Amino acid sequence: PADHRVDATSGVGADAHSIVIIAQIHEINGQRLDLKKFKCHIDQVSIQLLRHYRKFYDSLLSLHFTFNDIDDAAGLVLDMCRCRDSLSIRKDRNESYKTCLGPIGSYHLREGLKIQIVPELLQKDSVFKMDSKQELVLFSNGKYVLSNKALVKLVIAYQGDGRIGELSRLMLSLQKELGTLEGGGLISDVIDACIQLGWLETAHGILDDMELAGAPIGSSTYMSLLTAYYKGKMAREAKALLKQMRKAGFVVDLSDEMVMTTCLLGVVDKNRMHTRTSTSIGNSGLAESLVQEMKKEITILWGNIKRSRESGSLVVCRDLYEFLVLNFLRGGYFERVMEVIGHMKEQNMYCDKWMYKSEFLKFHKDLYRNLKASNTRTEAQSKRLEYVEAFRKWAGID
Incomplete structure (x- = not known):
């Protein structure tokens, strides 16, 4: 076995536990470049030590997202997924591993403190207890895998930049690494999440990319x-997609009108509408995670808009207000819905009650319909009921 003794003259040696703690400190301080310097050494650890470095990669990935560096984030994700395979083909596990000196402490010191990093060293006892909370990176069946939260951040970043083709290629690579190419799997979940959030163009774009790549997607995703x-x-979009479905053999001997009726009524004629692969979409929780993340971002956006508007540095147009109302409605943030509508009224802006009413009925038709204020269980529920009733009254919903 390799000699893991640390020369006392070169400083203190950091084992796996200590390296992860250092990574968490770098994450808190936003020191991404320092953490990146350790990656090439951590990437080379033996398979037996992979699980001990989950939090290291979690911290580094978190910093990539914090710095809005989607390219580095995607690269790290692929490196993690391929990590075990690249290590399993290494023939000589007795080769010596390089150590490196990592900076710790304040940069204002003339000679900053250094610590020697020994990635292959794992002390049995550690003074510190590592945080076991799993945020972005999970460890399952001997591999690093992404949490829904991490996937959501990738989808939002690529979608926001309009880089759908790159998102498709990344998802396809991840799915291949997971060994679940047949039937769509991860990609179907991503497409379904986009559909639920109303990103239909993005969903269709990913479907097109999968067709070009020869990667099969189940008919339920198309439906x-x-x-x-x-x-x-x-x-127009429906007609184009239906043409693709006919070409793929998902629709047989049905007119366009019959297909539309089938979709809207939710009744499938299995003799005429085929499912090439059995795939259940929407069960991974990815769609819900995506919606929750978007709620969070929109709430932050609304807070920034209010502050800018109050300071006089921003004039808000009706389209932006409408965007906020629709998204808050979908997310069930009725206090925010009424707040935005109130701002629109103050500025004598037109409020499309019919559209907002339709959106409410689509997502929350029976919400609190039979609940009375006296029967609410918590103060939060009572408050939410108050705003739901206020919206129902304003929109003319019985």
Whole structure:
């Protein structure tokens, strides 16, 4: 076995536990470049030590997202997924591992403190207890895998930059690494999440990319998108997608009108509408995680808008207000809904009650319909009921 003794003259040696703690400190301080210097050494640890470095990669990935560096984040994700395979083909596990000196402490010191990093060293006893909370990176069946939270951050970042093709390639690479290419799996979950959030163009773009790549996607994914097109009265897009479905053999001997009726009523004729692969979408929790993350971002956006508006540095247009109302409605943030509507009224802006009413009925038709204020269980529920009733009254919903 390799000699893991540390020369006392070169400083203190940091084992796996200590390296992870250092990584967490760098994450807190936003020192991404320092943490990146350790990665090439951590990447080379033996398979037996992989699970001990989950939090290291979690911290580094978190910093990439903090710095909005989607390229480094994607690169790290792929490196993690391939980590075990690259290590398993290494023939000589007795080769010596390089150590490195990592900076710790304040940069204002003329000679900053250094600590020697020994990634292969794992002390049996550690003075510090590592945080076991799993945020972005998980460890399962001997591999690093991404949490829904990490996947959501990737999807939002790529979608926000309009880099759908790159998102598709990344998801396809991840799915291949997971060994679940048949039937869609991860990619179907991503597409379904986009559909539920109303990102239909993004969902269709990923579907097109998968067709070009020869990666099969189950018919239920196509049906979900087609149904969303019909409900959104997007006839041209629905016609194009239906043409793709016929070409793929998912629809047989049904007129366009019959397919539309099938989608809207949710009744499938199994003799005429085939499912090439059995795949259940929407069960991974990815869609819910994506919606929750978008709620968070929109709430932060609304707070920033209010502050800027109050300071006079921003004039808010009706389209932005409408965007906020629709997203808060979908997320069930009724206090925020009424707050934004109030701002629109103050500025004599037109409020499309019919559209807001339709959106409410689509997502919250029976919400608190039979609940009275006297029967609410918590103060939070009572408050939410108050705003739901206020919206129902304003929108004319019985």
